[in-house]
Each structure stands twice: as C-alpha cells, then as structure tokens.
Amino acid sequence: MSVQQTRNLLRTKDTQGHVGPVELLFDLVYVFTIIQLSHYVVAHLDVLGVAEAAVLFFAVWWGWNYTAWAMNWLNPFARGTQLLLAVLMLAALTMAIAIPEAFTERAWLFVTGYLVLQLVRSSFMVWAFRGQVMGRNYAHLLAWSAIAGVLWLVGLGFEGEARLALWALAVLIEYASPRFGFWLPGLGSTPMSSWPTTESHLAERNRLVFIIALGESILVLGGALLSEEFTFGVVAAAVVGFTTMFLLWWLYFDFRHGNAEHEYESDDVTAAARDAYAYAHALMVGGAILVAVGIEEVVHHPVGETSAWIAFTIVSGPIVYLLGNLIFQRALWRRTATSRLTGIAALLAVGVTSLWLPPLAVAVLVVAVMVALAAFDASSDRGVTTAAQNT
Known part of the structure; x- marks a missing residue:
C-alpha cells in the first residue's frame, strides 16, 4: 500500500470493493453484541421482552449497516477512516455493554452509544464528500438520523411500554428514510441513482x-x-x-x-x-x-x-x-x-x-x-x- 493510498480518504479504483482489515476489526465488536442480544431474549421470554429485543436488534443492525455502506466509499487504508472506525467501534461497544439493561438503568448508555455511532459517522461523511453530490446525500441522511435521535432522547424520560413505543418509532423512522430517499421539506430527496454502490x-x-x-x-x-x-x-x-x-x-x-x-x-x-x-x-x-x-x-x-x-x-x-x-x-x-x-x-x-x-x-x-x-x-x-x- 503506497503512502498516497493511505492519504486518500475516499476509495479509488485500487481500493474499490476491497474489504479492509479495519472493517474486520469493527466486526469483532458485533461478536459481543450478538451474544448480548441472544442472552437478552433468553432472559426476557415474554411478549414485552421479545419486542424490546427486536427494537434493540434493529437499532444495532442499522448501526452496523450504515457503517458497512459508509465503508463502501471510504478508503479502509486511510488513517482518517481508521480513526473514524475506532470511534465507531467504541460507540458500538458502549451499546453492547448497555444491552442487558437497555430499557432500565443503562438506557442512557445505549442511546448515547447509538447516537454517537449514527451522528458521528454521517457527519464525517458530509465532511469527506464536501462539495459533492454524496455530501448532500449524507446531509439528508444525517437530518433523518437526528430526527430519530430526538425520539431516542425523549424515550429516556419514560419507562416501560411508553419508552418501547418511542424507541420503536425512532427505529421505524430510520428504516423508512431510505425508502423515501431521505426527503426533506424544501430540499427534496436523494434518488438512489445518486448513491453509486459497489x-x-x-x-x-x-x-x-x-x-x-x-x-x-x-x-x-x-x-x-x-x-x-x-x-x-x-x-x-x-x-x-x-x-x-x-x-x-x-x-x-x-x-x-x-x-x-x-x-x-x-x-x-x-x-x-x-x-x-x-x-x-x-x-x-x-x-x-x-x-x-x-x-x-x-x-x-x-x-x-x-x-x-x-x-x-x-x-x-x-x-x-x-x-x-x-x-x-x-x-x-x-x-x-x-x-x-x-x-x-x-x-x-x-x-x-x-x-x-x-x-x-x-x-x-x-x-x-x-x-x-x-x-x-x-x-x-x-x-x-x-x-x-x-x-
């Protein structure tokens, strides 16, 4: 790997489609996360517990999914990208640690980890693509994540089924946003054709x-x-x-x-x-x-x-x-x-x-x-x- 390739924040033809070692390192956090999720289901085998586990899983999955998509464009060998992944790993680890008590004492910890994961990544992408169409795209995505983030934060003020309902709505907003092209009033949407994908x-x-x-x-x-x-x-x-x-x-x-x-x-x-x-x-x-x-x-x-x-x-x-x-x-x-x-x-x-x-x-x-x-x-x-x- 040349010095120039480690400086290019965005992928070039030489790095396009390549899964870098830092991506594999990021996935190691999810070994622990998946263990935590399965144990949560075992410990809460009732309707409420399964619903809570589903909300936690879909949040965890969306954090991983958006990171995988971001790495579709970021050069995994660039130092800036590697530092970003280190921050995201720490945020994902925070979420994993909070999972057993994510709806009780450690709700704030889970929400903090999730919001850092979503907002920091998207903000980084807006900066990395500044002046380009993808920068606009990620600005729209960031706005939708911020809207959902408000519901995550509001949910901290409630308990039980009310918190579950607010967090489920936040997850629904995150999952629906790509289907609506991240549409924003007065700004329009970002067509899927404007997201070049490997x-x-x-x-x-x-x-x-x-x-x-x-x-x-x-x-x-x-x-x-x-x-x-x-x-x-x-x-x-x-x-x-x-x-x-x-x-x-x-x-x-x-x-x-x-x-x-x-x-x-x-x-x-x-x-x-x-x-x-x-x-x-x-x-x-x-x-x-x-x-x-x-x-x-x-x-x-x-x-x-x-x-x-x-x-x-x-x-x-x-x-x-x-x-x-x-x-x-x-x-x-x-x-x-x-x-x-x-x-x-x-x-x-x-x-x-x-x-x-x-x-x-x-x-x-x-x-x-x-x-x-x-x-x-x-x-x-x-x-x-x-x-x-x-x-």
Whole structure:
C-alpha cells in the first residue's frame, strides 16, 4: 500500500470493493453484541421482552449497516477512516455493554452509544464528500438520523411500554428514510441513482457478519454443554443444534437462493442492494440469532413439555431467516422461491404441533424441514450448472 493510498480518504479504483482489515476489526465488536442480544431474549421470554429485543436488534443492525455502506466509499487504508472506525467501534461497544439493561438503568448508555455511532459517522461523511453530490446525500441522511435521535432522547424520560413505543418509532423512522430517499421539506430527496454502490463490497460485508451471527450458535452450544451433564437428551440436542446451525449456513450460501458470488439481474443496483443488504439481511441475521436462542433452550430442556415460548425459540429463527431470504431474492432477481414459501409453511405446522412434543422432537422436525430445503437446493443447483455447461 503506497503512502498516497493511505492519504486518500475516499476509495479509488485500487481500493474499490476491497474489504479492509479495519472493517474486520469493527466486526469483532458485533461478536459481543450478538451474544448480548441472544442472552437478552433468553432472559426476557415474554411478549414485552421479545419486542424490546427486536427494537434493540434493529437499532444495532442499522448501526452496523450504515457503517458497512459508509465503508463502501471510504478508503479502509486511510488513517482518517481508521480513526473514524475506532470511534465507531467504541460507540458500538458502549451499546453492547448497555444491552442487558437497555430499557432500565443503562438506557442512557445505549442511546448515547447509538447516537454517537449514527451522528458521528454521517457527519464525517458530509465532511469527506464536501462539495459533492454524496455530501448532500449524507446531509439528508444525517437530518433523518437526528430526527430519530430526538425520539431516542425523549424515550429516556419514560419507562416501560411508553419508552418501547418511542424507541420503536425512532427505529421505524430510520428504516423508512431510505425508502423515501431521505426527503426533506424544501430540499427534496436523494434518488438512489445518486448513491453509486459497489455491490460486491456490500455482499462480502454481509456474508462476514452473517457468519459472525452463526458463530453465536457455536458459543451458545459450547457454553450450554459446559453447564449440563452429558445425558442422551443433552448430547442429542447438541447434535441437532449443531446440524441446525450448519444447515442455515448451507442455505445462506446456496448458489441460486443465497448470498453467493454470481451476477445479479436488477437494473437499479443501488436500490436492489438497499433492499437485499439493509432490509433482507436484517431478518436473515436476526434469524441466525434466534436459532442460537433455540439451540440453547433445547440443550437445557431437551425433554418434557414444550411451552409456547420454547416452541417460539425453536421455530422462529428459521422462519425469520427464510422471510429475509425471500426479500433478498425479490430484491436481486425479482423472483420468489416456492421452496422457501413451502419451508415457512412447514415450519409453521411444526410450531402448531410443538405443544404436544418434547423440545428435542420439535428441533428434529425443524432440522428435517431444513434438510429438505437443502436437498432441493442441491438438486436445483446441479440442474442450473448442467444447463449452463450445455449452453
């Protein structure tokens, strides 16, 4: 890397699409964050707790997502960029530390970390792109984040469901803003065509964070086994849990339906990338986190009755992942895989019958559905490969 390349704050042709080491370092914070989120769900298995965990996750995801997009344009080898990522890592770590008590004693800490993450990054981008169209774009984005930030701050003055409602509205504003082109009164919007995107960089960044989310299943599984006796039920639950994690990896990297390396067919690359990586991957990564929660519950409770909440933890992860995968496919290829719809229907059926089965049996049925999807994908991939070779 030349001295000049370390001085260029924005990417050049030499650094375009490259995932830099500082980006991987930033992701390490999210290893801890995902652990915190999964533990929050386990500790708050009721309607209010799951709703709170969802708001926390979507905030955490949006912080990571906007950082990944910013790094689509920032040179990862520039010292200024690296210093920015250091500040953002500290803010993300602050959020992670606050997660267990984000709706109680440490609410202020979570909000502080989130606002620093969102506002500092966008302000930096406005400065980095000063005098350019992207500078205007990021000024609009900064304004929307500031509007949402007001609701985050107001929420600190309330407790319980009122705080949850205000923070949920703040998250909704953040997620809706790209769909409205960051429109502002008197200033108009920023068309997606004015956000030049290197799609391969975003694809790689999302692949990496999805693997991090899957890693939580390994950590949860190992931790659960350390605290349990190796009975037949516990060992069987561990094998089923590991298989579930591996199958989710298999489905994610499927050639036809997953985030694999190949050409995309959308005309508007930036709009497609927005839907595929900002929105669809929120559900796909969230599904992976819920799978980790389900694995932990089954290892600790392999036999006995399956409560409604244990059934929820076992079945919801794959369902949420498949919903995200459907959005991903619609964004990039304008198609809907009937195999994913069938899989969701089958998993819902498993959820309905789960109250009459022990948790381990429910997990086995979920694995059976995922094996069927993986087998169907494998046969479809062979057909596509054969057809491509014949042409």
